[in-house]
Amino acid sequence: MARISVKVDGASYSDDVEPRMLLVHYLRERLGKVGTVVGCDTSNCGACTVHLDGRSVKSCNVLAVQADGHEVTTIEGISSGEELHPVQEAFRECHALQCGYCTPGMIMQAIDLLNENPSPSEEGIRHGLEGNLCRCTGYHNIVKAVQKAAGSDLEGAQQ
Amino acid sequence: MIPAQFDYAAPATVEEALSALASAGDDAKVIAGGQSLLPVLRMRLNAPSLVVDLSKIESLRGVRDDGDALVIGAMTTYQSILDDASVHEHLLLLVKAVETIADPQIRHRGTLGGALAHADPAGDVGATALALGAQFEITGSSGSRTVPADEFFQGLFETAVGEDELLTSIRFPKHTGWGAHYEKFVRVSHQWSIVAVAATVKAEGGTIQEARIGLTNMGDRPLRATSVEKALVGQQATEDAVRTAAASAAEGTDPPSDLNGDAEYRRSIVPVLTRRAVLAAAGG
Numbered sequence A: 001m002a003r004i005s006v007k008v009d010g011a012s013y014s015d016d017v018e019p020r021m022l023l024v025h026y027l028r029e030r031l032g033k034v035g036t037v038v039g040c041d042t043s044n045c046g047a048c049t050v051h052l053d054g055r056s057v058k059s060c061n062v063l064a065v066q067a068d069g070h071e072v073t074t075i076e077g078i079s080s081g082e083e084l085h086p087v088q089e090a091f092r093e094c095h096a097l098q099c100g101y102c103t104p105g106m107i108m109q110a111i112d113l114l115n116e117n118p119s120p121s122e123e124g125i126r127h128g129l130e131g132n133l134c135r136c137t138g139y140h141n142i143v144k145a146v147q148k149a150a151g152s153d154l155e156g157a158q159q
Numbered sequence B: 001m002i003p004a005q006f007d008y009a010a011p012a013t014v015e016e017a018l019s020a021l022a023s024a025g026d027d028a029k030v031i032a033g034g035q036s037l038l039p040v041l042r043m044r045l046n047a048p049s050l051v052v053d054l055s056k057i058e059s060l061r062g063v064r065d066d067g068d069a070l071v072i073g074a075m076t077t078y079q080s081i082l083d084d085a086s087v088h089e090h091l092l093l094l095v096k097a098v099e100t101i102a103d104p105q106i107r108h109r110g111t112l113g114g115a116l117a118h119a120d121p122a123g124d125v126g127a128t129a130l131a132l133g134a135q136f137e138i139t140g141s142s143g144s145r146t147v148p149a150d151e152f153f154q155g156l157f158e159t160a161v162g163e164d165e166l167l168t169s170i171r172f173p174k175h176t177g178w179g180a181h182y183e184k185f186v187r188v189s190h191q192w193s194i195v196a197v198a199a200t201v202k203a204e205g206g207t208i209q210e211a212r213i214g215l216t217n218m219g220d221r222p223l224r225a226t227s228v229e230k231a232l233v234g235q236q237a238t239e240d241a242v243r244t245a246a247a248s249a250a251e252g253t254d255p256p257s258d259l260n261g262d263a264e265y266r267r268s269i270v271p272v273l274t275r276r277a278v279l280a281a282a283g284g
Ligand SMILES: Cc1cc2nc3c(=O)[nH]c(=O)nc-3n(C[C@H](O)[C@H](O)[C@H](O)COP(=O)(O)OP(=O)(O)OC[C@H]3O[C@@H](n4cnc5c(N)ncnc54)[C@H](O)[C@@H]3O)c2cc1C
Pocket: A042, A043, A044, B029, B030, B031, B032, B033, B034, B035, B036, B037, B038, B039, B054, B074, B075, B100, B101, B102, B103, B106, B109, B110, B111, B112, B113, B114, B115, B116, B117, B118, B122, B123, B124, B125, B161, B165, B166, B167, B168, B190, B191, B192, B193
């Protein structure tokens, strides 16, 4: 067992974990943050995307021990109370999801992308989301949602 | 999928990391960004007894200007390379190659040293390091040694780094003012190179003075297209001249056959990709 201290969605946690535990399993099974999902076995799909110290990572491809001393933000930590994050709002407005399985990862990656470049081109958005797979939407509405969010005020959003 | 059990150490210095590796014998594995190692552990293709995490060793991170070269720490992430103005200025080819790797999430974690030590023949930084004439600093308990790129890569997933050693930094001679392009052939976005060509070219007034060309996935390790490099010297950077020079790009290669294409297919596309890479690098 290894002792880790992590800040997740603003709250501090200290836990003993097996070194082999993946960050995504720590988030889901220890902290109950089941908003972050697992979609593949190969680190390809991006459904498990969270932010580690403010940058997007695939939490199925990070060990919980590697997050020791760092800060994690999940899809559960981006709204303020009842008020959705502008990217969440834009996904809802633009009908950017069907089954919704890819959505937590898509939104976390879209936020990272907009933090880096607040007004990306359509191509920039498609490129920035290349590590996130969606089996339902055909991506068009996802791209539209990110374009819409780019026009909206991202300030006040966490990270 | 979950890796098999292992012990974990996160030492703060290279010395501590080396002694941790030595204490576990040949059954220890280093973890850098984990973007290749964790998939391997999750698939249970490997089950080390000890995993030594290098992420707390600050001295292994960052880009340092050393006069005629840039020295990049093994633990420098792809993203930090893309964010570094001196790499853009002096090693444009490295920027062009790294931009094509995987996706943003993986570029935030994956490290230059991890990718080079992993030595996947389809990996994008190997041919780039070879083309740029990189020197590899390898550190063991008895000190450091420097190995040139053409001796570093020794075969499929094989490098000059011993089991109880670490790749600590990579020294790249500056290629200031050289044009560069990484021509990566894939069928879908976010795929490993089926074949790729790393080209960096010094041209003046449309005439090529010097060219360095690395080939990705044309053998069990990165290769240089030396005959093309020679044929390009003194040529105009025109479509016809470059096509002629690039015709021999498959010479001396031994490409794999797999679901993405057989060896013959790879041999037949590599001259085309080489022409495109050189023309783009020459500013065509
Ligand atoms: C979905 C996906 C897509 C990808 N696509 C591409 C792609 O298109 N092109 C590409 O080039 N790569 C691709 N990669 C691989 C990626 O580039 C990896 O990040 C990189 O190969 C390994 O770097 P790392 O820092 O994550 O190393 P790790 O995974 O931590 O380590 C890799 C290996 O190197 C050893 N090692 C690491 N650091 C050192 C060191 N300093 N000294 C000695 N040994 C060391 C480890 O023990 C391990 O065996 C992809 C990966 C994934 C998951």
